[in-house]
Amino acid sequence: MKALITGGCRSGKSRRAQALAESLAADRVYLATAEPLDAEMSDRIRRHQADRGPTWRTIESPIDIAPHLHQPGAVVLVDCLTLWVSNLLYARGEASLDDDFVALHTALRTASNPVVLVTNEVGLGIVPANPLARRFRDEAGLLAQRLAADCDRVELLVAGIPLILKDHHP
Amino acid sequence: MKALITGGCRSGKSRRAQALAESLAADRVYLATAEPLDAEMSDRIRRHQADRGPTWRTIESPIDIAPHLHQPGAVVLVDCLTLWVSNLLYARGEASLDDDFVALHTALRTASNPVVLVTNEVGLGIVPANPLARRFRDEAGLLAQRLAADCDRVELLVAGIPLILKDHHP
Amino acid sequence: MKALITGGCRSGKSRRAQALAESLAADRVYLATAEPLDAEMSDRIRRHQADRGPTWRTIESPIDIAPHLHQPGAVVLVDCLTLWVSNLLYARGEASLDDDFVALHTALRTASNPVVLVTNEVGLGIVPANPLARRFRDEAGLLAQRLAADCDRVELLVAGIPLILKDHHP
Numbered sequence: 001m002k003a004l005i006t007g008g009c010r011s012g013k014s015r016r017a018q019a020l021a022e023s024l025a026a027d028r029v030y031l032a033t034a035e036p037l038d039a040e041m042s043d044r045i046r047r048h049q050a051d052r053g054p055t056w057r058t059i060e061s062p063i064d065i066a067p068h069l070h071q072p073g074a075v076v077l078v079d080c081l082t083l084w085v086s087n088l089l090y091a092r093g094e095a096s097l098d099d100d101f102v103a104l105h106t107a108l109r110t111a112s113n114p115v116v117l118v119t120n121e122v123g124l125g126i127v128p129a130n131p132l133a134r135r136f137r138d139e140a141g142l143l144a145q146r147l148a149a150d151c152d153r154v155e156l157l158v159a160g161i162p163l164i165l166k167d168h169h170p
Numbered sequence: 171m172k173a174l175i176t177g178g179c180r181s182g183k184s185r186r187a188q189a190l191a192e193s194l195a196a197d198r199v200y201l202a203t204a205e206p207l208d209a210e211m212s213d214r215i216r217r218h219q220a221d222r223g224p225t226w227r228t229i230e231s232p233i234d235i236a237p238h239l240h241q242p243g244a245v246v247l248v249d250c251l252t253l254w255v256s257n258l259l260y261a262r263g264e265a266s267l268d269d270d271f272v273a274l275h276t277a278l279r280t281a282s283n284p285v286v287l288v289t290n291e292v293g294l295g296i297v298p299a300n301p302l303a304r305r306f307r308d309e310a311g312l313l314a315q316r317l318a319a320d321c322d323r324v325e326l327l328v329a330g331i332p333l334i335l336k337d338h339h340p
Numbered sequence: 341m342k343a344l345i346t347g348g349c350r351s352g353k354s355r356r357a358q359a360l361a362e363s364l365a366a367d368r369v370y371l372a373t374a375e376p377l378d379a380e381m382s383d384r385i386r387r388h389q390a391d392r393g394p395t396w397r398t399i400e401s402p403i404d405i406a407p408h409l410h411q412p413g414a415v416v417l418v419d420c421l422t423l424w425v426s427n428l429l430y431a432r433g434e435a436s437l438d439d440d441f442v443a444l445h446t447a448l449r450t451a452s453n454p455v456v457l458v459t460n461e462v463g464l465g466i467v468p469a470n471p472l473a474r475r476f477r478d479e480a481g482l483l484a485q486r487l488a489a490d491c492d493r494v495e496l497l498v499a500g501i502p503l504i505l506k507d508h509h510p
Binding site for chain 2 (some may be wrong): 346367463465474480482484496
């Protein structure tokens, strides 16, 4: 099972992704792309860790997430891809993100264990004036499309409620 | 029946919420959270009032909406929760909105009459640079999740079309 | 068949609309509302043209699109309405867009050939500070509502996946 959970800010994505992951395996890996750069972010990371409880192993990996997707016998939850895109844009500058995207996409397809990906819908507002923000939402949208195509299950969260966009049980 | 109607700007939420409310009771209360602070807002309020017609009673309540939810025999339409959150942030400053949210949530659960809530999806764009805007969309999203959990019916409006997210008829 | 394809930035709208149009007729007209005003836009236009391939005829029409909707025997793809609204706001200034909207709406209803319209969801972020941006998202949302009401099929694209909002086969 490969799943993508998407939705807006505070739509219940992380909670839903966690519940889905917990239904898939007793051994659970939380792949955190967030870096606690400021107090607001630290608060959010601590709150999410407290929500998950002690049955989860956490790996912090802001850039090189693909190698961590293979966790035989476990479920991997990646939270979240939009932060990863943001980290990549900072790390790669003007360069293409294609190699990073291909590496993740390949890892997703080849992992034998279940993987749950969380991403944010960021492209349903006004076109941002800032060119970097435009590139960010372009990259985030293209990545979500690319990965969703190889997921068995895709859900859009709205007000805490999952809307099933795709459900291909094997 | 407790219903939450959500969607983006100009997606047809108010019109849909009104039609739903009118199907639920002949005695109708419109609980308006808007304050006519400027000409643009006054125009919008007048247009919405004209749309509703004379069969509706209007209560203007920008802050203390919970006490008005109990209207035995009538249906109450709250339009809208995101303006209410905005009013609360202005009134409460840095303080938590939790007491306000709990009061509304309790009133929703205990009201014997039908209630239709309108809210806006505001969290599907780029993360705002402004910390207050970030707090606003966090609070609006958390409130929608909390209330949706206790609604029988939740709809997302897109291009005037209701998409049913939840429909629990008793 | 009249169809409206909506969704956020990089949600796969254009690709989906193209596939739908290609299923409807062998003679295909691409009605482009974009003007290549800068390098970023030129790139996007060229990429979309390459995606479509040589089986499509292209008409560039940033403002007067209604007369081009009638293409007996062909399918017309309008990509996209939000750019058209943006062009109209620039061309008309403070004036109402209602005449333009009525002309398009009438052409949509009276065309005997299939028409596929693409639009962007731009109203699910924070309210923009800029009054022109607020007017833009109001107009875009109202136009989408108006046209969706007369379409047989309306789809919301999320992560490349079409979510059917309306499907009225004749």
